[in-house]
Amino acid sequence: MNNITLTIIKPDAVKDGHAGAILEQIEKAGFRIKALKMKHLSENEAGAFYAVHKERPFYGELVAYMSSGPVIPAVLEKVNAVAEFRNLIGATNPANAEEGTVRKRFGKSLQSNAIHGSDSDENANIEAHFFFSDSEIY
Numbered sequence: 552m553n554n555i556t557l558t559i560i561k562p563d564a565v566k567d568g569h570a571g572a573i574l575e576q577i578e579k580a581g582f583r584i585k586a587l588k589m590k591h592l593s594e595n596e597a598g599a600f601y602a603v604h605k606e607r608p609f610y611g612e613l614v615a616y617m618s619s620g621p622v623i624p625a626v627l628e629k630v631n632a633v634a635e636f637r638n639l640i641g642a643t644n645p646a647n648a649e650e651g652t653v654r655k656r657f658g659k660s661l662q663s664n665a666i667h668g669s670d671s672d673e674n675a676n677i678e679a680h681f682f683f684s685d686s687e688i689y
Contacts, residue, residue, distance in 0.1 A: 555585065555688075556632040557678035558640075559667035562620035565589075569657045570623055573666065576653060577627065580639050586626040586683045594618045600681055609662070616662055624682040633675055636668045 558577070560570050578584065592600070597617040604610045629635055641652025645664050648655035658664035669675035679688065 556636045556669045556675045560623040563663045564665040582627040586688045
């Protein structure tokens with residue numbers, strides 16, 4: 552049975568023109584794009600999305616970064632989508648990511664690591680509906 556995950560191509564990767572290559576890598580890995588848009592998050596929206604990290608020392612920087620330019624959120628579908636996608640994108644820190652992963656190819660730093668991926672099936676559903684209504688997910 553297929554399930555979903557949410558990804559966000561982050562501001563630096565969008566600004567640097569890597570969105571097309573990242574989406575191509577995602578599709579070549581067998582993911583089906585079920586929803587896709589470009590959006591410039593406000594600080595309030597970025598803060599709400601990352602509210603789980605509100606007490607962490609990096610929260611303010613993360614909110615500022617994620618609201619610094621357009622992002623591309625997408626809902627993806629595949630068997631075992633969350634785990635498969637986390638393997639595709641690689642370690643959070645691009646310096647520790649395996650060769651060929653999205654973060655190794657396009658990430659610059661721990662914060663500017665090119666892409667977000669949901670960490671559980673439950674969070675994937677919550678995150679997908681943060682950006683998309685049911686009528687926007689195909």
